Amino acid sequence: MVPTIAAADQVTIAALGDSLTAGYGLPAQDGFVPQLQGWLDAQGADTVVINAGVSGDTTAGGVSRVAWTLTPDVDKMIVNLGGNDLLRGIDPAVSRANLDEILATAQAQDVDVLLVGLDAPGNYGPAYEAAFDAMYPELAVQYGTIYYPDFFAPLNDGTDLDIARATYLQRDGIHPSAEGVALIVGGIGPAVLELIAD
Numbered sequence: 001m002v003p004t005i006a007a008a009d010q011v012t013i014a015a016l017g018d019s020l021t022a023g024y025g026l027p028a029q030d031g032f033v034p035q036l037q038g039w040l041d042a043q044g045a046d047t048v049v050i051n052a053g054v055s056g057d058t059t060a061g062g063v064s065r066v067a068w069t070l071t072p073d074v075d076k077m078i079v080n081l082g083g084n085d086l087l088r089g090i091d092p093a094v095s096r097a098n099l100d101e102i103l104a105t106a107q108a109q110d111v112d113v114l115l116v117g118l119d120a121p122g123n124y125g126p127a128y129e130a131a132f133d134a135m136y137p138e139l140a141v142q143y144g145t146i147y148y149p150d151f152f153a154p155l156n157d158g159t160d161l162d163i164a165r166a167t168y169l170q171r172d173g174i175h176p177s178a179e180g181v182a183l184i185v186g187g188i189g190p191a192v193l194e195l196i197a198d
Contacts, residue, residue: 010046011196014069016062016102017080017116020151021053023181025170030178035185036192043189045196050074058084059098066102070109076195077106080116080151082132083174089124092131099135103143113145114195116188119152146195154187155180 015021015033023031033051040047052069054061062081070077079102085095099115106113117136120129140147150156155168155176165173168180176184 010048011075012048012050012073013076013078013192013195014050014052014074015078015080016066016069017053017078018057018061018084019053019055019175020083021078021080022051022055023053024055024175025172026175026178026181030181032181032185035178035181036189039185039189040192040196043193045193047196053080056084057081058088058090059095059102063098063101066105070106070111074111076112076114076198078114078116078192078195079103079106082118082136083151086118086120086132089128092128092135095132096135096139099139100142103139103145107143112195112198113143114148114191115140115143115145116148116151119150146191146198148188148191151184151188152176154183 015036021032023033028034031051033049033053037047037049040049052065054065059081062079079099081099081102082095103113103115115136120132122129136149137147139145155164168177168183169175170177
């Protein structure tokens, strides 16, 4: 069910993230933030979504940028970080501490957050996978944030994996295509509406 949006002042949302947020490899209009903006406009939500995504950023990079991302006009924030921590095999305890600091900064500035998780692969072993996967829901509970479990979930809808990769990912096999972003936005959109209405 899609939350309804009551008439209110315009809501400014900062999307703090990495290349998945920045729209790596795509024409500007096909990236995550422009497509999310279009989706929200179609829902009648009076919002401005700011692209605070930096390709290659880790959770540590998010910590270094969160204070100046949260300008006085920012009302809400989407936090979509951790993918580059995964790619580099960074200790989940370090990633968790960084996300904790980002959420604490937002809380101190009275900015509501939508925390977006990722599903860790098993190549670093079960202990790493369990620690990484647990940090998002546990931090969401700790800070009372809205939580969206897996950025890529809409691409894993039971379709043949090879077909899904060819259709919804770019050639690098990591970043979504424009079609993939559209599916991702359709999946995460209701959680963003919930963030706005919160």
